[in-house]
Amino acid sequence: MKVLVIAEHDNRELKTSTVAAIAAAQKLALPIEVLVAGYHCQTVVEKVRTLAAISRVIVADHDVYQDQLAENLALLLHSLSADYSHILAAASTFGKDVLPRLAGLLQVSMASDVMEIIDANTFIRPIYAGNALATVRMHDAIRLVTVRSSAFNTPITTHTELAELTVCDKRYALEKTKLVKRVESKSERPELGQAKVVISGGRGLQNKENFALIEQLADKLNAAVGASRAAVDAGFVPNDYQVGQTGKVVAPDLYIAIGISGAIQHLAGMKDSRVIVAINKDAEAPIFQIADYGLVGDLFKIIPELLTKLP
Amino acid sequence: MKVLVALKRVVDPYVKIRVRDDGSGVETANVKMSTNPFDEIAIEEAVRLKEQGSATSTTVVAIGSEASQENLRAALALGIDNAVFVPNDAMLQPLAVARILQQIVVREAAQLVILGKQAIDDDNNQVGQMLAALLSWPQCTFASAVKIAEGGASLEVTREIDGGLEVLSATLPAVITTDLRLNTPRYASLPNIMRAKQKPLTTLTLEELAVDTQTAFEVLSVAAPKTRKAGVMVDSVDALLDKLKNEAKVIA
Numbered sequence A: 001m002k003v004l005v006i007a008e009h010d011n012r013e014l015k016t017s018t019v020a021a022i023a024a025a026q027k028l029a030l031p032i033e034v035l036v037a038g039y040h041c042q043t044v045v046e047k048v049r050t051l052a053a054i055s056r057v058i059v060a061d062h063d064v065y066q067d068q069l070a071e072n073l074a075l076l077l078h079s080l081s082a083d084y085s086h087i088l089a090a091a092s093t094f095g096k097d098v099l100p101r102l103a104g105l106l107q108v109s110m111a112s113d114v115m116e117i118i119d120a121n122t123f124i125r126p127i128y129a130g131n132a133l134a135t136v137r138m139h140d141a142i143r144l145v146t147v148r149s150s151a152f153n154t155p156i157t158t159h160t161e162l163a164e165l166t167v168c169d170k171r172y173a174l175e176k177t178k179l180v181k182r183v184e185s186k187s188e189r190p191e192l193g194q195a196k197v198v199i200s201g202g203r204g205l206q207n208k209e210n211f212a213l214i215e216q217l218a219d220k221l222n223a224a225v226g227a228s229r230a231a232v233d234a235g236f237v238p239n240d241y242q243v244g245q246t247g248k249v250v251a252p253d254l255y256i257a258i259g260i261s262g263a264i265q266h267l268a269g270m271k272d273s274r275v276i277v278a279i280n281k282d283a284e285a286p287i288f289q290i291a292d293y294g295l296v297g298d299l300f301k302i303i304p305e306l307l308t309k310l311p
Numbered sequence B: 001m002k003v004l005v006a007l008k009r010v011v012d013p014y015v016k017i018r019v020r021d022d023g024s025g026v027e028t029a030n031v032k033m034s035t036n037p038f039d040e041i042a043i044e045e046a047v048r049l050k051e052q053g054s055a056t057s058t059t060v061v062a063i064g065s066e067a068s069q070e071n072l073r074a075a076l077a078l079g080i081d082n083a084v085f086v087p088n089d090a091m092l093q094p095l096a097v098a099r100i101l102q103q104i105v106v107r108e109a110a111q112l113v114i115l116g117k118q119a120i121d122d123d124n125n126q127v128g129q130m131l132a133a134l135l136s137w138p139q140c141t142f143a144s145a146v147k148i149a150e151g152g153a154s155l156e157v158t159r160e161i162d163g164g165l166e167v168l169s170a171t172l173p174a175v176i177t178t179d180l181r182l183n184t185p186r187y188a189s190l191p192n193i194m195r196a197k198q199k200p201l202t203t204l205t206l207e208e209l210a211v212d213t214q215t216a217f218e219v220l221s222v223a224a225p226k227t228r229k230a231g232v233m234v235d236s237v238d239a240l241l242d243k244l245k246n247e248a249k250v251i252a
């Protein structure tokens, strides 16, 4: 049998989380095909075709797929599913929207947020905010899986010889949902899920203006900016900065948590980082229990000092 | 428009859980339990829709242990009109939950179903999307704002997505799953807690519903994750920078 990976993209660029999903698919040791559904998405298709791991790319290029909505993507995937033993997507908000809907159409179970692939039927996934790991076995003829990108970050080699291309002309119209608008938070900084260094700020920053300190520090270290739920709820930063059980999961080489207490839900999103630094004025803050390096003190003194001492 | 809300009783989010030594799962005996926080947000949204006149009636449903009835009563005290309890002590997979909810949607003639985006015990994030597929209804997941159109034929939902926000419009009937910033749930007042005791709470068994709850998904074992080895405290910015440069080698 074969594996189908769903490409996530904006019709121009392939999202790096898809590369992680392909890296995960490689563990299954089966031929890998990728579905690119979109509109005027040739550049994405060309990019996918250069990935050495792929045997075939299926492209469904129609206006109805422009906005990547679950309603018709699930129908399209349903129509293609008979050829596959596995369908994988990144555990992004996109993958989490589409794949369970497909599972409903197929009346099969699915495994969310998989961190480890044991064999074709057996997977490890986090439960209880990562405070327990469940080993699960799936017995359906088709296994649907979303994968945690930070757990599969081996790069995929590219080659000049392009993967086979198949055009799919199935066109499922959107009947019940329509995109009104998408407001993307733009940033020149590295993507949170991809960055080697992430600096996150919490309630300790007190307000939006002060949060700029985190951003200045991030710029010095070419880092992405993250935040705790409290910082997002208080409006210091947009929702997509939230790191944690119910936000993004990151595992950079260096994670610096500043003015963050270290609630279970926050730790769930960053505790697999290689090196963790915590800066907090409260020596008892739980974040220090998982930090490799802890510094107790006032962030309003420490960040300015870091800014002058970093090159 | 009739609104149905789903409620799961889960281990309280602030409890530090313990994995059972035999690997059979997470200890839930004598552990503080709560309504799944995302379902509290779903309940609040349903109550607001009723207050605004968009909803004609609101029903909350829980599938779970006998004790789930406490959580249903709490939802009634918050303003939900009636409750349905489906007793079940087995661990159900999302597909089975979605099938049960599908039957209840049909029985209740609900036009809008509001669920949490994820249950914070199993962290699946699946039931709402599966239910929408089973019903062939549109889905608006990860909602941070909900607006029902005049006349109740459609709705507009703002969704929290990885890249920011998006606004989706969908026809009714529809399924919504809640994200954290949709609303801030209220507290129940004492008179409302008293009043809730008179509100209808019906029990419906799986046999009555005639739902197949079998799924081909098996949890083999549950283990505690690796713990990180203890780190060190440093006493100055200089010491921190020295460690990051020369020991961890994560900055130049």
Ligand SMILES: Cc1cc2nc3c(=O)[nH]c(=O)nc-3n(C[C@H](O)[C@H](O)[C@H](O)COP(=O)(O)OP(=O)(O)OC[C@H]3O[C@@H](n4cnc5c(N)ncnc54)[C@H](O)[C@@H]3O)c2cc1C
Pocket (backbone or CB within 6 Å): A201, A202, A203, A204, A205, A227, A228, A229, A230, A231, A242, A243, A244, A245, A246, A247, A248, A258, A259, A260, A261, A262, A263, A264, A265, A266, A269, A279, A280, A281, A282, A285, A297, A298, A299, A300, B013, B037, B038, B120
């Ligand atoms: C269902 C649910 C889901 C959740 N999901 C998430 C999630 O995905 N991500 C997440 O982060 N949280 C999540 N939470 C919230 C979580 O439980 C915590 O409430 C939140 O992480 C706290 O954020 P914080 O650490 O910024 O704030 P606080 O806990 O208030 O901590 C602020 C810290 O700043 C320190 N501080 C204050 N002033 C200074 C100063 N001048 N210098 C140095 N330090 C200072 C304080 O000592 C304190 O430790 C969730 C909660 C629930 C119920």
Ligand SMILES: Nc1ncnc2c1ncn2[C@@H]1O[C@H](COP(=O)(O)O)[C@@H](O)[C@H]1O
Pocket (backbone or CB within 6 Å): B006, B007, B008, B009, B036, B038, B039, B042, B061, B062, B063, B064, B092, B094, B097, B114, B115, B116, B117, B118, B119, B120, B122, B123, B124, B125, B126, B127, B128
């Ligand atoms: N046993 C249950 N009873 C009622 N609702 C449930 C149950 N399990 C899940 N749900 C609903 O489905 C949502 C998503 O759950 P999940 O897909 O399991 O993460 C929850 O927030 C609830 O609204």
